[in-house]
Amino acid sequence: MNQDLLETPSVERESTDTFTRPAINIDLSKMRSMTPIYQKLMSGFHITEANLTLWQELDQFNVEYEQLFKGLGYTLIKDARGYFYFSSPDTTVTMTKTSRRIALLVYTLIEHWADKGYDPIGALFDQPLNKDVCRQLYDKNINVFEQIDINSAADIQNEILKRMARLGFAKEQGKEHRLLPSCYRYIDAVMELSDAYKQDEQATFEDAE
Structure with missing residues (x-):
């Protein structure tokens, strides 16, 4: 990873x-x-x-x-x-709280845009993130968001997106945000995890045969 x-x-x-x-x-x-x-x-x-x-x-x-x-x-x-x-040369075994929140938002957004029939990666950068999108994300993924202390759609905007803007992962435009190319760091990690999961599933299936 x-x-x-x-x-x-x-x-x-x-x-x-x-x-x-x-x-x-x-x-x-x-x-x-x-x-x-x-x-x-x-x-x-x-x-x-x-x-x-x-x-x-x-x-x-x-x-x-x-x-x-x-x-x-x-x-x-x-x-x-x-x-x-x-x-940084120094890494830790677990992701920071900020990184976990950003990773989860990116992952849920990829699923969100794919479910709506968009190219999910293209939409990730092209589509604005406003109050309505945040509400849809939260309602659909309430259990996982609560695990990282995000308890409302407003928290997604105020606790995640605003933090992403301060770190150069998003740009604030009025009441909306747009993700920036630096989010590819998280997309790459999500894809690596997905590939690893598929490989584990395939290995388990082969062992069962």
């Missing part, structure tokens, strides 16, 4: 005895957004094109930023689907 999903939202620096000098020459004067980029990535934020200025600078100076952050003990990840984040 994608172990990076099992981190806390904030990122800790790797322990290094000595500073690692970047392998390339870096002109810091061209990296005008270095401070806000660093602050956001350190908080666990995922930078997407929704943060256009920061995203463009990271994209333009990707190698330079990789080397700079590596020298400071961080690993900058650029996902080809359009987002940047810090990968």
